[in-house]
Structure formats: structure tokens, C-alpha cells
Amino acid sequence: VSDLFTIGEFSRSTHLSVKALRHYHDVGLLEPAAVDAATGYRAYAVAQIPAAQVIRRLRDLDMPLDEVRAVLDAAAVGDEEERDRLVVVHLQRMERQLEETQSSVAALRSLLEGSPPDVDVEFRVVPATAAVAVRADVTWDHVEDWLGGAQATLHAALDGAGVAPAGPDSALYATEFFEAHVGEVTAYLPVAGAVDAGAGTEPIEIPAVDLAVTVHAGSFDDLDRTYAALGAFVASRAIGVPGPVREHYVVAEAADPADLRTEVGWPIAPRT
Amino acid sequence: VSDLFTIGEFSRSTHLSVKALRHYHDVGLLEPAAVDAATGYRAYAVAQIPAAQVIRRLRDLDMPLDEVRAVLDAAAVGDEEERDRLVVVHLQRMERQLEETQSSVAALRSLLEGSPPDVDVEFRVVPATAAVAVRADVTWDHVEDWLGGAQATLHAALDGAGVAPAGPDSALYATEFFEAHVGEVTAYLPVAGAVDAGAGTEPIEIPAVDLAVTVHAGSFDDLDRTYAALGAFVASRAIGVPGPVREHYVVAEAADPADLRTEVGWPIAPRT
DNA sequence: TTGCTCCTCACGTCACGTGAGGTGGC
DNA sequence: TTGCTCCTCACGTCACGTGAGGTGGC
Numbered sequence: 188v189s190d191l192f193t194i195g196e197f198s199r200s201t202h203l204s205v206k207a208l209r210h211y212h213d214v215g216l217l218e219p220a221a222v223d224a225a226t227g228y229r230a231y232a233v234a235q236i237p238a239a240q241v242i243r244r245l246r247d248l249d250m251p252l253d254e255v256r257a258v259l260d261a262a263a264v265g266d267e268e269e270r271d272r273l274v275v276v277h278l279q280r281m282e283r284q285l286e287e288t289q290s291s292v293a294a295l296r297s298l299l300e301g302s303p304p305d306v307d308v309e310f311r312v313v314p315a316t317a318a319v320a321v322r323a324d325v326t327w328d329h330v331e332d333w334l335g336g337a338q339a340t341l342h343a344a345l346d347g348a349g350v351a352p353a354g355p356d357s358a359l360y361a362t363e364f365f366e367a368h369v370g371e372v373t374a375y376l377p378v379a380g381a382v383d384a385g386a387g388t389e390p391i392e393i394p395a396v397d398l399a400v401t402v403h404a405g406s407f408d409d410l411d412r413t414y415a416a417l418g419a420f421v422a423s424r425a426i427g428v429p430g431p432v433r434e435h436y437v438v439a440e441a442a443d444p445a446d447l448r449t450e451v452g453w454p455i456a457p458r459t
Numbered sequence: 460v461s462d463l464f465t466i467g468e469f470s471r472s473t474h475l476s477v478k479a480l481r482h483y484h485d486v487g488l489l490e491p492a493a494v495d496a497a498t499g500y501r502a503y504a505v506a507q508i509p510a511a512q513v514i515r516r517l518r519d520l521d522m523p524l525d526e527v528r529a530v531l532d533a534a535a536v537g538d539e540e541e542r543d544r545l546v547v548v549h550l551q552r553m554e555r556q557l558e559e560t561q562s563s564v565a566a567l568r569s570l571l572e573g574s575p576p577d578v579d580v581e582f583r584v585v586p587a588t589a590a591v592a593v594r595a596d597v598t599w600d601h602v603e604d605w606l607g608g609a610q611a612t613l614h615a616a617l618d619g620a621g622v623a624p625a626g627p628d629s630a631l632y633a634t635e636f637f638e639a640h641v642g643e644v645t646a647y648l649p650v651a652g653a654v655d656a657g658a659g660t661e662p663i664e665i666p667a668v669d670l671a672v673t674v675h676a677g678s679f680d681d682l683d684r685t686y687a688a689l690g691a692f693v694a695s696r697a698i699g700v701p702g703p704v705r706e707h708y709v710v711a712e713a714a715d716p717a718d719l720r721t722e723v724g725w726p727i728a729p730r731t
Numbered sequence: 732t733t734g735c736t737c738c739t740c741a742c743g744t745c746a747c748g749t750g751a752g753g754t755g756g757c
Numbered sequence: 758t759t760g761c762t763c764c765t766c767a768c769g770t771c772a773c774g775t776g777a778g779g780t781g782g783c
Contacts, residue, residue, distance in 0.1 A: 194737070196693075196699060197690075200686055200689075201690075202683045204637075209738090210772065210773055210774095227780095228738075240570055240683060240684070248563055248564065248567070252772070285557070287519070292520065295517065412512070414471065415473060415508045415512065418464070422469075423462050423505060477763090478746095478748060479747065481747095481765095482748095498764075499764050640774090641774095
């Protein structure tokens, strides 16, 4: 009466494929209880079944192997709190993905059904502005989170300095951010004069530019349609110049998302 | 006034990365309107924006590029019905994945919280049985669908032949099915004598075996726990023999999934 | 002795991302 | 002339799956 399985028996017992088991061995996620030195045959123990089952369920939930390893490690040292925390964090991530999926479905539907919105484009000559800013290299998938945090930081810093913002929440997006889906983003709040608010912020001057500006009405989910219209406008007139795109979050909170207003400003050559 | 974009402008206008646009060119999903013969520079047209937006949304929904291509092709020839059908099929697939995710979460929870169920294992000497069967090489992800169809086929065929089944819906799963996640599955219904029911079915004899049998109570979602217990039982006694695992769907429909009963039979050596 | 199970490479998959190294246009 | 944008390889990523070719155990 031994408690060892061949890899095939262990596969049938855990519903993990043999190839997957060998892979988990290779990467050190689930090491067989014994490996025959002569033949290389793997032997698994009954005691390894729970770990295998957890791995299978977490992989069903698309948790990366590195995180699965962290979960097993926490469980192995009896740290149930950490184990549960890691699982919950992953489930929350899935929850958010589900929300994004739902807004993608809605956006797809309006793409397939509706006609493109026509947009009014305004030319605007923008002077240099003093501002307090937070900036970082940000990836596409993390902008929303990052921007929320940066805006909170900016407001808290200005509050602390006793200064009122001289304009709406705004941000600059380097072209690289759109083209490589990772690049510099600058969240800023305009201020009346030079202010050093400290606390992770920096005083900067937002340079003067000429912009083609459109107001996007509604949720950020279909901001892409406004970008498309604005980009087409600029490209067709061949007036684009290098430089970051600006967004001004003119109406950033509303009970009905349809009431949100975002100005998108695309840098263009000065009109002569 | 041209309507052409550089790849960078098109990227900013559509929110597709430059790398992704080049990839879509390589695989023929979205060919630039023009490519400069001398420099290789790609030029995109305003008219390509809608296609790019659809691609982006479908990719957000994890639709494979081949299917995205099919959607665009249908749209290009004005076949809105086919286009919508492809989209709907994909959304239904996502819906099902969501359901599976939810049952994985539930299964994970009970894994992490509960103690493993202890199971009663029964030794059973099973004589050879006549049956009508449907069999095929089936992949792991498609078993449930396949089995449902096969069972419907079998019942319809027996009905047509005016024969009553002599036992519950059952199936044989080749070891390969578990170990490689693709392999032969045989759905069958026992019958009293040799019956040729035709209609895609075949008369077969299910061979005699000795089995270790456990009754799984509840949904199929955590059938893996019963497999684990049974596999451990067989492995610890070293009585396993090669051969397919059997499942008998004793109670296959119930208002409350907790009332479902599935026998799992694992081939073992005859007891002497 | 014959299959069956197991083994180790080596390479493929999918949809891009990551550099490296180099050229054209304003 | 200087950067900036664009180009093409070639390789990496992630979690395995797909063979090929070969060996051990009953």
C-alpha cells in the first residue's frame, strides 16, 4: 500500500493533462514527490492532490502561473489570509474585465448599428499655462487607475497649499502612449501662478499650442469615436504637428454618463 | 486635402498600436490603402477607420483574428445578417465562458474552505453488456456539448427502433482523454439484446470489467473531487489496470443540482 | 516478447511586444 | 543638419500542445 501515482494516474485523478503536469514540474510549480533517478519517471503523492486541484481551478480562472505559485506558497506556510487575499485580488480583476467586456459589447453594438457621430471641431490657440502636475510612464491598461490616483493627489496637494485650481482636470498624452500603448502621461491642474504644492507633484509650465478641439459627450468607453473624427479632420487637412494630445475633463462626474464632457485637443500647425 | 494617414496618425485615431497595425497588415486583416514602393511607408485612408474600430472592439472581446476577418468580409459584401450572426455566436461563447468561470469560482471556494468529501468505494464485477453507442475523438472543452448531442441521438434512435434502454445513459472515457485532453469518448445506452438502431449509432458490446465505483452527488462542476478520491483509492492499493473510465448518469436531471447522481467506475484488477 | 507508459528534446501556437539596426522626410 | 518617424528582421512572451524518437516495466 503506497500512496504514489504514476503521472498518468495523477492526471486522471486531477484532470490535469500529462503535458501540463510536466510543465508545472519544469517551472517548479508542482514538483513530483519523487523522480526515479534512472528512468526519470515522475511519482506523485496523494498529498499533492489538493495542490493540483487548486492549480486547476486557478488556471480555469486564468490566473498566471506565478500568482498560482504565490497562492500555493501562502497556503503551504499556513497563511490563509494571504492566500485568500491573492485570490480575491484576482477575482476583482476578473470582475473589472467583465465590466470592460460589457462596455465593449455596447460600443461594438453602436459601431455596427449607428452612423458615426459628426463632431464640431474648433480651432483654439492656447497660451502657456502654469500648472501642478503628476507624470509617469503609464501603460494603456492602467491609465484609468493611474489617472484617478494622480487627480486625487493633485487636488489634495492644492488643498494642502490653500490654492484653488484655475481650470478643469486635464492630462497630456504623449503620442507614444497611443502608438506603443505605453508612454508618458501628465495629469495636471492649471493654477493662477507658480505653485509648489509638493507631495509628489511638480510645478510645470504647460507649453502653448494650437489645437483642434472637439467636445466628447458621454462615457469614456467610446472616446475612440471622437478621436477618430478628430484624427480624420486633422489628417485630411494635413495640419497635424507632433506633440501630446490633451484632454480636459470639463464635466468629470455626472449621475448620467451621457452628461459627461471631455475636450480632446489635437496639436496642429498655427494657422497663418 | 488628402484623406491619407501615416501609420502613427492612424494609430492615434483608432487607438490601435502601431505594432498591431503592422501585424494586421502582415496577416492581411487590414491592408493599408497604399504602401510607398520606395520606402515601405504605409498609408491608411479615412474610409478604413470603421474597420479598424470594429477590429479593436472585437479584439477587446478576444475574438480570434480569423473570425474578425470573417466579420469584416461579411460586412464588406453587405451581408449584415452573416456579420451579426458571427458576432452573436462569439458573444454566446463568452456567455458560456462566464458561466464556467462562475462555477470555477464556486468550486475553488469549496476547495479552499471545505474538507475533501469522503467517498464510499464499491467493488463491482461488471459483465459484458450489449449497447448502442456513438463514439468520437472529443476534446476536453467540447465533451459536454458532444455528450448532450450523442445522448439525444441515442434516445432518438432507440425510440425509432421501438426499443427501451436497459440502463442509464453512460459513457466510456479513454485514458487518453484525461491525459491529453483529447481522446475517444463512447456514449452508450445498454440494451437487452443486439439492436441495430442505425441513425449514426452503432451496436457494440461493452466489455466486462472489474470496477471501483463511487457515486458522485451533485453538479458535474466538482466531479473532479470524486475522481481524486477514487484515483487515490485505486492508486494507494495499486489495483489500477489500463482501460477507459466509465460514467453512469444515474440521475441526470433534477431541479436541484444537488440531487444529481453520477457513478464513476475506475477499472481495477479482478480480486482473487 | 509485445505493447503500453513514460521520457526528453525541439518546435509550434496566438497575437502581438521588444529591441536592434537602419533609412527617409521636413 | 538634426531629430523624428517609419521601416524590417529576429526574437521573446505565456502556457502549454504537437510530434519525433527513444527507453523501461510488466
